Structure formats: C-alpha cells, structure tokens
Amino acid sequence: MWLLSVLLPLLKLYLCGVKVLLYQAFNRSFTLPVLPRQDGRVAMVTGGTRGMGYETAKHLAKLGMHVVIGNKREEGAAVVQRIQKEDSQGEVEFVFVDLTSLKSVRQFAQTFQNRGLPLHVLVNNAGTMMVPEGQTKDGFEIHFGLNYLGHFLLTNLLLDTLKRSGQPGRCSRIVNMSSATHYAGEMHMDDLNRGICYSSHGAYAQSKLALVLFTYHLQEQLTAGGFPVTVSAVDPGMVDTALYDNLWSIAQVLKKPVAKILFRTPAEGASISVYAAAASEMEGVGGCYLYNGHRKQSSDTSYDSELQAELWKKSCELVGLQEA
Known part of the structure; x- marks a missing residue:
C-alpha cells in the first residue's frame, strides 16, 4: 500500500512529462505577438530573479512597466541592474519576500500597500519542484506552502x-503559474501536508492543481462582484530551468540530452506569462488555462466547483483570512 502510494504519483507525473515532450517535439514554441506599451502600469513578479520569473520581469519592464520583483534571493540587486541594462524602459526594483513564511508575505504586501502604488499585474511565478520532504516556517508541506499557499495569501492581501x-x-490581471503536472494532481483535503505516505511528486502535482482550482474560484468571485480583475492559470510546458535539479540521479542523466532538444528555454516558457499579463487579446479574459498561447481544457478535477469552494475555505483558515 505504501509503495503504491509513492509510485503512483511518480508514474502519473512522468507520464504527463512524456506527453508534454511529445507535444513539444512536434509543435513550435508560442511566439509572442506585438504587445501594447504598458507605460504607467505596475507589475509584481514573484521569483523574478532567475529562470522564467526573470524573463517575465525583463519583458514587462521592456514594455515600460514598473516591475517589483519579489524574492528572497541575494542576487536581487544584481538582477535589477542587469534588467535595467537590457533595454528596460520601465522602473525595476527588488523587494525581499519569503513565500515560505506567512509573516514575510504579510510584511511584503503591507510594505507595498504603504507606498500607495497601484497594481495592475500580479504574476505568481515563484515555486519549487520535487524537493525532499520538508516544511515551511509555518509548518506546511513545502510544495503546498510555497507554490500555492504563499501566493494565495499574497493575492488576497x-x-x-x-x-x-x-x-x-x-482590467488588472493575476497570472498563476501552474503546470501540466496538475493533470496528475489529487487534492488530499484531509491531508494537504501529505503526511501520510509522502511523495514529492504527488505533493508537487497537488500544489499545481490547487493553483488552477484557486484561479477558477477567484475569477468566479470577481465576476460576480463586477470587479475589473481577471485571473488566468498558465502552463509554460517543460522548460530548462533549475527546477529540474531535484530529479532523481538517473532522471538527471536522461534529462540533460533531452532538454537540449525538446525543452523550452526560460524565455520561451515565460512568453505565456507575458502574454497573459499584457496581450490585448487577453483583455477581460479570465478563468482560463493557457498553454502555448491557447486556451486549453484543464483537468476534470479542476472544474469541480465544490472542491474549489472547499479549498478556498480551507486555505482561508490556514493563512488566517476571513472568508469572503
């Protein structure tokens, strides 16, 4: 029973990966259309110091946005300087936030709000993948806490x-970075910390499914209230970033030659986030799952309205928010 609980999520996740690689082998990466200028608009990108987050922040700054990079990495100041040198036409700044700490997320949000700046784009990009079993500073399973719960709190604040x-x-726009692995995800509402039969593969897939459920439920609330805010979940495909450093040793060996041929570059992966954040075609469009520049059907589970509401309620309890 224990072995099955560990192996099944692994097999599901790698099957998803094979399907994505086959698609990428026969389909070109999405090419961004000409995007409208974003002068005077403010964007926030979590995890914007490297990989797809960096590419997203750089591109939005190139469009003239004032970009706030939220991250806990020490290279933040150096990253800002690099973006500013690379044809940035907007202001770029780095602000510390540790998404594994709810206290840090609250401080980060409050500091931003105290400045009186508007916020037109929020890209919830930061994440981790298949790391060994561990907990956030508040005792949550690391994938669920960092990939989903920290962003759930930040978005609501x-x-x-x-x-x-x-x-x-x-409209203002919220962009949630999900993954094809959400198709393999299962929400263990009675064990969100995956304390029973832990699987890093299952925990990662659960966190990405949670982001899609969150996207749909939040958009429903915003639409019902008539608010000019849209929420999209985006899937960058398989991208050659440091996220894959935690694969098993044998998988690492196999990944290197495959990545050179079939993986997307960080810039290609980021193109879908940039598209969701700034494209004219996405104006007023929310509650959708975007892959390679197109709206796509997400998993059947992600459309379960009762599960969406249950996760929302539970998430509010976990982070100490009053349910709207």
Missing part, C-alpha cells in the same frame, strides 16, 4: 489594490 487599479476595458 493585494486584491483590493488590484480591484482599485483596474477599470473597464483595462
């Missing part, structure tokens, strides 16, 4: 600012 910043015909 900044939601009023996003609502005020949007307007009809120029």
Whole structure:
C-alpha cells in the first residue's frame, strides 16, 4: 500500500512529462505577438530573479512597466541592474519576500500597500519542484506552502489594490503559474501536508492543481462582484530551468540530452506569462488555462466547483483570512 502510494504519483507525473515532450517535439514554441506599451502600469513578479520569473520581469519592464520583483534571493540587486541594462524602459526594483513564511508575505504586501502604488499585474511565478520532504516556517508541506499557499495569501492581501487599479476595458490581471503536472494532481483535503505516505511528486502535482482550482474560484468571485480583475492559470510546458535539479540521479542523466532538444528555454516558457499579463487579446479574459498561447481544457478535477469552494475555505483558515 505504501509503495503504491509513492509510485503512483511518480508514474502519473512522468507520464504527463512524456506527453508534454511529445507535444513539444512536434509543435513550435508560442511566439509572442506585438504587445501594447504598458507605460504607467505596475507589475509584481514573484521569483523574478532567475529562470522564467526573470524573463517575465525583463519583458514587462521592456514594455515600460514598473516591475517589483519579489524574492528572497541575494542576487536581487544584481538582477535589477542587469534588467535595467537590457533595454528596460520601465522602473525595476527588488523587494525581499519569503513565500515560505506567512509573516514575510504579510510584511511584503503591507510594505507595498504603504507606498500607495497601484497594481495592475500580479504574476505568481515563484515555486519549487520535487524537493525532499520538508516544511515551511509555518509548518506546511513545502510544495503546498510555497507554490500555492504563499501566493494565495499574497493575492488576497493585494486584491483590493488590484480591484482599485483596474477599470473597464483595462482590467488588472493575476497570472498563476501552474503546470501540466496538475493533470496528475489529487487534492488530499484531509491531508494537504501529505503526511501520510509522502511523495514529492504527488505533493508537487497537488500544489499545481490547487493553483488552477484557486484561479477558477477567484475569477468566479470577481465576476460576480463586477470587479475589473481577471485571473488566468498558465502552463509554460517543460522548460530548462533549475527546477529540474531535484530529479532523481538517473532522471538527471536522461534529462540533460533531452532538454537540449525538446525543452523550452526560460524565455520561451515565460512568453505565456507575458502574454497573459499584457496581450490585448487577453483583455477581460479570465478563468482560463493557457498553454502555448491557447486556451486549453484543464483537468476534470479542476472544474469541480465544490472542491474549489472547499479549498478556498480551507486555505482561508490556514493563512488566517476571513472568508469572503
């Protein structure tokens, strides 16, 4: 029973990976259309110091946005300087936030709000993948806590600012970085910390499914309230970033030659986040799952409205928010 609980998520996840690689082998990476200027608009990108987060922040700054990079990495200042040298036409800054700490997330959000800036784009990009079993500073399983729960809290703390910043015909936008692995995900509502028969593969897939469920439920609330804010979940495909450093040794060996041929580059992976954040075609479009530049059907589980509501309620309890 224990072996099955560990092996089944692993097999599901790697099967998802094979399907994605086959798609990428026969389909070109999405090419961004010409995007409108974003002068005067403010964006926040978590995990923006490397990989797809860096590429997203760089591209939004190139469009003229004031970009706030939220991360806990020490290279933040150096990254800001690099982006500013690379044809940045907007202001770029780094602000410390540790998404594994709810206290840090609250401080980060409060510091931003105290400045009185608007917020037009929030890209929830930071994440980790298949790391050994561990907990956040608040005792949550690391994938669930970092990939999902930290972003759930951050989004809710900044939601009023996003609502005020949007307007009809120029909505504020929230972009949640999910993954094809969400298709293999299962929500263990009675064991979100995966304390029973832990599987890093299952925990990662669960966190990415949670982000899609969150996307749909939040969009439903925003639409019902008539607020000018849209929420999208994006899938970058398989991208050659440091996230894959935690694969098993044999998988690491196999991954290197495959990545050179079939994986997307970080810039290609980031193109879908940038598209969701800035494309004219995405104006007013929310509650969708985007892959390779197209709206795509997410997993059947992700459309379960009762599960969406249950996860929302539970998440509010876990982070100490009053349910809206």
